[in-house]
Amino acid sequence: MKTIIEPFRIKVVEPIRLTTREERRALLAQAGWNLFGIHADDVIIDLLTDSGTSAMSAEQWAAVMRGDESYAGSPSFYRFESAVRDLMPFRHVIPTHQGRAAEAILFSIVGGPGKVVPSNTHFDTTRGNIEATGAEALDLVIPEAHDPDDPHPFKGNLDLARLERVLQEEGERVPLVMVTVTNNAGGGQPVSLANLRAAAQIAHSHGKPLIIDGCRFAENAWFIKCREPGQDARGVKEIVRDMFAAADGMTMSAKKDAFANIGGWLALNDDSLAAAARNRLILTEGFPTYGGLAGRDLDAIAVGLGEIVDEQYLRYRVRTNEYIGEKLTALGVPVVRPVGGHAVFVDARRFLPHIRPLEYPGQALAVALYEAGGIRACEIGTVMFGLRPDGSEVPADMDLVRLAMPRRVYTQSHADYLVEVFEELVLRRESLRGLRIVSQPPQLRHFTARFEPLS
Numbered sequence: 001m002k003t004i005i006e007p008f009r010i011k012v013v014e015p016i017r018l019t020t021r022e023e024r025r026a027l028l029a030q031a032g033w034n035l036f037g038i039h040a041d042d043v044i045i046d047l048l049t050d051s052g053t054s055a056m057s058a059e060q061w062a063a064v065m066r067g068d069e070s071y072a073g074s075p076s077f078y079r080f081e082s083a084v085r086d087l088m089p090f091r092h093v094i095p096t097h098q099g100r101a102a103e104a105i106l107f108s109i110v111g112g113p114g115k116v117v118p119s120n121t122h123f124d125t126t127r128g129n130i131e132a133t134g135a136e137a138l139d140l141v142i143p144e145a146h147d148p149d150d151p152h153p154f155k156g157n158l159d160l161a162r163l164e165r166v167l168q169e170e171g172e173r174v175p176l177v178m179v180t181v182t183n184n185a186g187g188g189q190p191v192s193l194a195n196l197r198a199a200a201q202i203a204h205s206h207g208k209p210l211i212i213d214g215c216r217f218a219e220n221a222w223f224i225k226c227r228e229p230g231q232d233a234r235g236v237k238e239i240v241r242d243m244f245a246a247a248d249g250m251t252m253s254a255k256k257d258a259f260a261n262i263g264g265w266l267a268l269n270d271d272s273l274a275a276a277a278r279n280r281l282i283l284t285e286g287f288p289t290y291g292g293l294a295g296r297d298l299d300a301i302a303v304g305l306g307e308i309v310d311e312q313y314l315r316y317r318v319r320t321n322e323y324i325g326e327k328l329t330a331l332g333v334p335v336v337r338p339v340g341g342h343a344v345f346v347d348a349r350r351f352l353p354h355i356r357p358l359e360y361p362g363q364a365l366a367v368a369l370y371e372a373g374g375i376r377a378c379e380i381g382t383v384m385f386g387l388r389p390d391g392s393e394v395p396a397d398m399d400l401v402r403l404a405m406p407r408r409v410y411t412q413s414h415a416d417y418l419v420e421v422f423e424e425l426v427l428r429r430e431s432l433r434g435l436r437i438v439s440q441p442p443q444l445r446h447f448t449a450r451f452e453p454l455s
C-alpha cells in the first residue's frame with residue numbers, strides 16, 4: 001500500500017475546543033500577540049514543541065502503575081538502566097529530571113572560564129549551561145546547513161576540518177567534543193554514522209571524549225538507515241548501538257525520543273567523571289537511582305525506549321513531516337529542505353518578503369496561523385535571536401517558523417487541516433502585516449515580549 005498510516009489506534013482521546021476566528025483575535029490581543037501567552041485550551045493544533053508532548057502508549061501507562069517509589073534501589077531504576085543500556089551501552093547511567101539538568105551537571109564539572117566546547121550546533125539549553133560556567137560554546141556545523149535549499153542528506157554533520165583545526169590550535173581549552181543528533185537548532189537535520197565516527201576518531205586522537213546529545217537519536221538512526229550508503233539493510237536498533245558505540249557518553253531529554261512527558265539522563269564511560277556527576281546529582285536532583293524523577297517516570301521511559309526504535313513508527317513519523325513539507329512546497333510555501341525529523345521549518349522571510357526582518361515576518365506568520373486556524377507554532381528568527389545585550393536589534397540569519405510535531409498525537413486530517421490554513425494564507429499573504437514590540441525583557445524575549453500589529 002502506498003499510504004503510510006498511523007501505526008496505532010486511539011484508546012483515550014482529549015477533546016479539542018474549536019474556537020472561532022473572532023475569539024482567537026481577542027485572545028491574541030489579550031496575549032500581546034505572543035503565542036506563549038495563549039492558554040493551551042485555546043489552541044486547536046499545538047505545534048509549539050515536540051518536547052514532553054508525546055502520547056504515551058497503553059504499555060507505558062501500565063508501566064506507570066508498576067512504578068516503584070523507593071528512595072534507593074528502586075526496581076524502576078534498574079528497568080530504566082537496562083533499557084538505556086540495551087541501546088546505549090555506557091558504563092554509568094545517571095537519571096535527571098530533564099535534558100538540561102544532565103547538561104548542567106556535566107558542564108559544572110568540565111566547563112569553566114577559558115574552556116571551549118565544540119559541537120555541530122549547541123541547543124539553547126546546552127549553550128546556556130556551557131556559558132553559565134564561563135566557557136565558550138562553539139558551533140562547527142557544515143556550511144550546507146546554512147542554506148535552506150541545499151538538499152544535503154546529513155545537514156547536521158560536523159565540519160571535520162574545522163574540528164581538527166580547533167583541537168590542534170586550542171586543544172588544551174577543549175574538555176570534550178559534542179554532537180547533537182538530530183541537530184535541533186539546525187532544523188532537525190541528521191548526522192551520518194560516518195561523520196559521527198570520524199568526529200569520534202578526531203576527538204580521541206586529541207585525547208578528548210565525544211559526548212552525544214541524543215534527544216532525537218531514533219529519528220537520526222532512521223535517517224541513517226534511509227540515506228547513508230550501506231545502511232539500508234540494517235536494523236535501526238543496530239544503527240543506534242553503533243552511533244553510541246562511537247561515543248564516550250551522552251546527555252538526553254527523554255521528553256523527545258523516549259515518548260515520555262518528563263525525564264532525561266547523563267551517561268558516561270569514565271568512572272571518575274561519573275562519580276563527580278553522581279555527587280553533583282545528589283546535591284541538585286536526588287539520589288542516583290531516581291535523579292529528579294518518580295519511579296513511575298523511569299518505568300515510562302524504559303517502555304518508551306523499546307517503542308521508539310520500532311521501524312513502522314519511525315517510517316510514519318518521518319513521513320508525516322515529509323507529507324506536510326511536500327504539500328506546503330506545492331502551495332509555494334518555502335520550507336527548509338530536506339524536512340527535519342521532528343518538525344517542518346517554514347521560511348517566513350521568503351514567504352512574506354514585504355515584511356522587513358525587524359518587523360518580524362516569523363512572528364507575523366505564527367500569529368496569522370493562530371488567527372486563521374488556531375494553530376500554534378514557534379517563531380525561530382529575529383524575535384528569538386535579534387536582541388543584543390546592549391539592547392540594539394539585528395535581523396537573525398533566517399526568519400523561520402517551526403511546526404514541531406508532537407509524537408503520536410495528531411493524525412493525517414490534522415495535517416490536512418494545517419495545509420488548508422496555509423492555503424488561505426497563501427491567497428492573502430500580501431495583506432499580512434508585521435508587528436512591533438511594545439515591551440520585552442532583556443533576555444529570552446520571545447517568551448514574554450508583547451507585540452502590536454503594524455497597521
Ligand SMILES: Cc1ncc(COP(=O)(O)O)c(C=O)c1O
Nearest residue numbers: 051098099100123125184215253
Ligand atoms: C537538542 C536538544 N538538547 C537538549 C534539550 C533540552 O532538553 P530538556 O528540555 O529536557 O531540558 C532539548 C530540548 O528541546 C533539545 O532539543
